[in-house]
Amino acid sequence: MPVVHEHSERMRKFKNKGKDAAALRRQRAEVSIELRKAKKDEQILKRRSISFSLMDRSVSLGEEKSNENIQLSLEEIVEAVNGSNRELQLQATQATRRMLSRHKDPPINQIIELGIIPRLVEFLTHADNASLQFEAAWALTNIASGTSDHTKVVVEGGAIPAFISLLSSPHMHISEQSVWALGNIAGDGPLYRDALINCNVIPPLLALVSPVTPVGFLRNVTWTLSNLCRNKNPYPPLDAVKKMLPVLICLVQHGDKDIISDSCWAISYLTDGSNDRIQIVVDTGILPRMVELMTSPELVIMTPALRAVGNVVTGTDEQTQAAIDAGVLAVLPRLLRHAKPTIQKEAAWTLSNIAAGPSQQIQQLITCGLLPPLVELLDKGDFKAQKEAVWAVANFTTGGTVEQVVELVQSGVLKPLLNLLLAKDSKTILVILDTISNLFLAAEKLGETERLCLLVEELDGLEKIEALQIHDNNMVYRAALNIIEKYFSGEENPDLQPGTGQDGLYDFSVEKQDFNF
Amino acid sequence: MELSDANLQTLTEYLKKTLDPDPAIRRPAEKFLESVEGSQNYPLLLLTLLEKSQENVIKVCASVTFKNYIKRNWRIVEDEPNKICESDRIAIKANIVPLMLSSPEQIQKQLSDAISIIGREDFPQKWPDLLTEMVNRFQSGDFHVINGVLRTAHSLFKRYRHEFKSNELWTEIKLVLDAFALPLTNLFKATIELCSTHANDASALKVLFSSLILIAKLFYSLNFQDLPEFFEDNMETWMTNFHSLLTLDNKLLQTDDEEEAGLLELLKSQICDNAALYAQKYDEEFQPYLPRFVTAIWNLLVTTGQEMKYDLLVSNAIQFLASVCERPHYKHLFEDQNTLTSICEKVIVPNMEFRAADEEAFEDNSEEYIRRDLEGSDIDTRRRAACDLVRGLCKFFEGPVTGIFSGYVNSMLQEYAKNPSVNWKHKDAAIYLVTSLASKAQTQKHGITQANELVNLTEFFVNHIQPDLKSASVNEFPVLKADGIKYIMIFRNQVPKEQLLVSIPLLINHLQAESIVVHTYAAHALERLFTMRGTNNTTLITAAEMAPFVEVLLTNLFKALTLPGSSENEYIMKAIMRSFSLLQESIIPYIPSVITQLTQKLLAVSKNPSKPHFNHYMFESICLSIRITCKANPDAVGSFEEALFMVFTEILQNDVQEFIPYVFQVMSLLLEMHKNEIPSSYMALFPHLLQPVLWERTGNIPPLVRLLQAYLERGANTIASAAADKIPGLLGVFQKLIASKANDHQGFYLLNSIIEHMPPESVDQYRKQIFILLFQRLQNSKTTKFIKSFLVFINLYCIKYGALALQEIFDSIQPKMFGMVLEKIIIPEIQKVSGQVEKKICAVGITKILTECPPMMDTEYTKLWTPLLQALIGLFELPEDDTIPDEEHFIDIEDTPGYQTAFSQLAFAGKKEHDPVGQMVNNPRIHLAQSLHKLSTACPGRVPSMLSTSLNAEALQYLQGYLQAASVTLL
Helix, strand or coil, X not given: CCCHHHHHHHHHHCHHHCCCHHHHCCCCCCCCCCCCCCCCCCCCCCCCCCCCHHHHHHHHCCCCHHHHHCCCCHHHHHHHHHCCCHHHHHXXXXXXXXXXXXXXXXXXXXXXXXCCHHHHHHHHCCCCCHHHHHHHHHHHHHHHCCCHHHHHHHHHCCHHHHHHHHCCCCCHHHHHHHHHXXXXXXXXXXXXXXXXHHCCCHHHHHHCCCCCCCHHHHHHHHHHHHHHHCCCCCCCCHHHHHHHHHHHHHHCCCXXXXXXXXXXXXXXXXXXXXXXXXHHHHHCCCHHHHHHHHCCCCHHHHHHHHHHHHHHCCCCHHHHHHHHHCCHXXXXXXXXXXXXXXXXXXXXXXXXXXXXXXXXXXXXXHHCCCHHHHHHHHXXXXXXXXXXXXXXXXXHXXXXXXXXXXXXXXCCCHHHHHHHHHCXXXXXXXXXXXXXXXHHHHHHHHCCHHHHHHXXXXXXXXXXXXXXXXXXXXXXXXXXXHHHHHHHHHHHHHHHCCCXXXXXXXXXXXXXXXXXX | CCCCHXXXXXXXXXXXXXXXXXXXXXXXXXXXXXXXXXXXCHHHHHHHHHHHCCCHHHHHHXXXXXXXXXXXXXXXXXXXXXXXXXXXXXXXXXXXXXXXXXXXXXXXXXXXXXXXXXXXXXXXCCCCCHHHXXXXXXXXXXXXXXXXXXXXXXXXXXXXXXXXXXXXXXXXXXXXXXXXHHHHHHHHXXXXXXXXXXXXXXXXXXXXXXXXXXXXXXXXXXCCCCCCHHHHHCHHHHHHHHHHHHHCCCHXXXXXXXXXXXXXXXHHHHHHHHHHHHHHHCHHHHCCCXXXXXXXXXXXXXXXXXXXXXXXXXXXXXHHHHHXXXXXXXXXXXXXXXXXXXXXXXXXXXXXXXXXXXXXXXXXXXXXXXXXXHCCCXXXXXXXXXXXXXXXXXXXXXHHHHHHHHHHHHXXXXXXXXXXXXXXXXXXXXXXXXXXXXXXXXXXXXXXXXXXXXXCHHHHXXXXXXXXXXXXXXXXXXXXXXXXXXXXXXXXXXXXXXXXXXXXHHHHHHCCCCCHHHHHHHHHHHHHHHCCECHHXXXXXXXHHHHHHHHHHHHHHHHHCCCCCCCCCHHHXXXXXXXXXXXXXXXXXXXXXXXXXXHHHHHHHHCCCCCHHHHHHHHHHHHHHHHHHHHHCHHHHHHHHHHHXXXXXXXXXXXXXXXXXXXXXXXXXXXXXXXXXXXXHHHHHHHHHCCHHHHCCHHHHHHHHHHHHHHHHHXXXXXXXXXXXXXXXXXXXXXXXXXXXXXXXXXXXXXXXXXXXXXXXXXXHHHHHHHHHHHHHHHHCCCHHHHHHHHHHHHHHHXXXXXXXXXXHHHHXXXXXXXXXXXXXXXXXXXXXXXXXXXXXXXXXXXXXXXXXXXXXXCHHHHHHHHHHHHHXXXXXCCCXXXXXXXXHHCCHHHCCCCCCCCXXXXXXXXXXXXXXXXCCCCHHHHHHHHXXXXXXXXXXXXXXXXXXXXXXXXXXXXXXXXXHCCCCCC
């Protein structure tokens, strides 16, 4: 995660020097290390084809039923594949494909060890034998669906140009299988993705998108396109992105939920980057559609649409404004209250980045009624979402005007925020402590420090902050200590102002202020 | 140093000497060891000794010395020499783990600590085989070894609980998980198996349970940052076993000790923490297991006894329930009326009971009791946990819970009524229950601020609290008395005023109670009642309403200070201060006796000041006595001086550092009370106040400056005539202060008083010097605070000596200096000046420069005239400029060494704001208009032309407003 805290720390000191709001925005966390299970709601990187019914029906027309049940040993396969008998080649390739399409534990490694991959790649070029081409393509697709090492074997066998040229095969099922195989190769990572792009995969792929393309086929194309948009370090080349975007814009308008989902994923990848990348997407005018899709009842659509819009608001103030103008603030409340924790979390993250904007945007956030769901989320949300909500509040208090901060406090943010000081996460605690300091800065400007002190104490915040003075994390305990010393240790002094000050004798002299410096 | 027997022998000798009680033997030995610790092989010699020495005491000593050596030297600090040679480092890392594991427990602990220190620096990159080495030992089957490994792992991994997420940290955790999670899980399962095989073998069980505790702790550390994939996949194993451990009991593991928690308690306590961690952070994944844990933990609570050893377990367990019951999606687990009743009856009520241990604390350790009960340092107590659970349940079930408890409260009160002397604890629990049920929000200052509306607090007060306090004996049932007083205190804002007034004599009466807790609470309650606000910002309880009680109040308060255990009771002293402040002149008749008692107290505590709060309130009380008395009768100041100076002299002579800043403040107050010339007794002290030793202590500076200012106000002429030789010393103090960024404003306070009050001729010869000093500071280390003070000073100077004198003295230091200061300092910075009086001084000073300084009209300075006027109008009209340049932001009072002896300002010794231009100028805007008018009459035409050529439109408009208000026009 970027060092946002340090930024906000600096922001406070530079408050009067004009804000650099972008510094507060948090890009999608760049974690190269993950402790958690891979997220279930991420889009799938590689897919193996195990469905017999659809595919087999299209090819079995020209085949003898009996062929399907021929069992060959691995040795027989090697021999047949390397031999020159075309009938046996087909049988062996088919047997290989069938093994690789097994529902459980496909023997990918064993097949690779047979050394037949280059030969299977070669079969792809046998334009006179469509069945062989198709079986080889299918087998290779499933090998490429494995680990990176598996994909590597396919690529190094020379499959990329072969598959690309098969995109234009007159046989639709071969073309479709190639799309799938290329999707698996692209999904492996930026290296192969760019290898595909350099081999000019995009024009023939895009040519497959037409009003008459069957939905199933179009789903595969969309998925492969999304993999071509996917991954950072480096990003896909700009001109490739520019070629794919107009088609993706059409695809998000499609009626099929899987096509919409995958094209939304593609958009989410394209927006997950620097501001100039975001700008290219914003310029297409796609945001209103994305915001509309955020309200989709289908989780598979809502998730990537939310991610895409969430990415856009990590950008500049203008880009964020474009998302606001597209109506994102109107749909966020529903998402913040969504039953699924990951949706809550993404929505809160999105909100936190909008709250990092200039005070006009913060005002829109207030006007659109985002404060009540934000407070609810802080109070009752899932912990992951609560963490993001804390960031939203922190950013709000850093960039908001005094009046806006007052409104935030009036909406009841303090109680759940202070409760989260018990969170088992040092960073969250620190962000809350910083936020409390921000609130005190605002209170000082209004001469309401005393009232805020009481409020914090009433809500059991004081004892929590006091307890944090012995926290093991240095920065946490120092931040807590700081607040206590600054606002709560002079306990006696305000106390000592007697109610009997009629004669003015008890006025504080000017030097008192300065002692506190 | 070679690894030789001779060296081992020498080292043994020296180690032995470090244990000698005689410092003459011990110190040189310690010094020697320090001097050789940089030598190669030194750590290896220590390791050899701790393994092979014949004497156990040397083994232990060597292990401690080794750990401390590692602690001091292992870390490699950038730009500093590596303090341990590489071959020693390698040898240590290669040997320490097996050595630790084969050592007896005492030494194992030291080595385990050493490993974690090394690990913090070297693990994982520079100690790649550590994990494997550790994990391999799990196979050993020897639980002494296994526990050593687990303990080491715990000290290595526990930092995951508080560090921020970072790629580096997570890389390490991932590495640890990959190598450690599976073996740990297997060990966990195997250990649990062994527990059932050895269910009848007490000593085996003890070792196994120690392992389980460590395993549970490791689980907490490894799961803290995020839910690792491995543990998600193996949640079933871990949670099922944790759950069954929670419900497990084995007689062999029960301890006889009532206070110290046993292994079973520690383990269950840690499991509660683990469950709470999952419930808070990984709710989505943990949901299927949570209801089981709620039931298990609740059953655990129902079956756990009252002994202290269960306290941590019980409070952890209750806190778990409290955090869960507030979550909307678990509401249903508690909803059922039977469940609620059972939780109230079996979990909450029993844990609110006053236990033998509480009773002991009440009587024998009252300070601790008060701190816990009154100041809320009760976070880990059972009562507190139970109270939190009540509040948690009230979030969704306020009505039913209040209903259930009302029944209990009534039955407990009935029990009490049957036989008070036996059943008084029932009433205590009833009061506690009502309190925790009723209080929704609370602050120290106001007591309860939000109450449960379903509880009738006043009725309970009248029927059950007041009767106890009205009873004839103040010493009967002290706990109930304390409860009753506390009830008044915290519900003071809910109980109507007339009830409070009825309570006041009762509270005054209880100041006489023998129980420290009772009379302390009585004093505290009175003090709190006296600070309550009524309408119009006055006190709720007035001096008039207190009139009948003044004598008895003061008598009982001072008598309470003589009760055993309360001679320096801060609550009582604070109540004395607050009573004085409330009662004002009605205390005057008692002052002679009061001041005698206060000075005696002061004399007594100055022998050994130990209670800072007590002392502070005592000085505040002295200040109040002086103020109140002298306001009515200024001549009384003499009698205070008579009473106090003897003690003060003793404090100053004995250099009682804690009290000196207070003494200076009281002296300032006394001196300011004098209407005539300064008394000679003060003048005799004057030279001593300039002693550098006094000024070296930061805490003395503000009160000493204040005192010197009082001297200058009252005795400037006397100083000029009788102590002229001390003027350089006085200015020396100024110079010392001005040199410090933290204290320069104090220097300016002093300088301003000197300029304002000293006869001009007495400081004439020093004036140039003063400015040079200021300019030097300006040049070398300019800060915003300094500039603000500087601007105020030069304008004050200008007012006192005239604008021309200011210009002349500047230009005599360096040609064109005056113009430079105007252009570079005054014009751009004037806006930063803050404070009404300060702004006024600057406005009047600048007006003088504009209108009474001829060089401004007829030299090259003329070009600065309009910008200066514009800046002045800005000072009037623009908001204060509070920007502070970056680097200055970091200057802090803490940067001054020795701030520890912080200055404690006495509120009741407060100084009135002083306005040196008050008489002269009422409205500085009008004054500017009038002065400009005068100037324009002297040189017609010039002023309007300067205005029209370069003053900006907005400023001009403001100016025209001033001219209009002053009814003048410019010629």
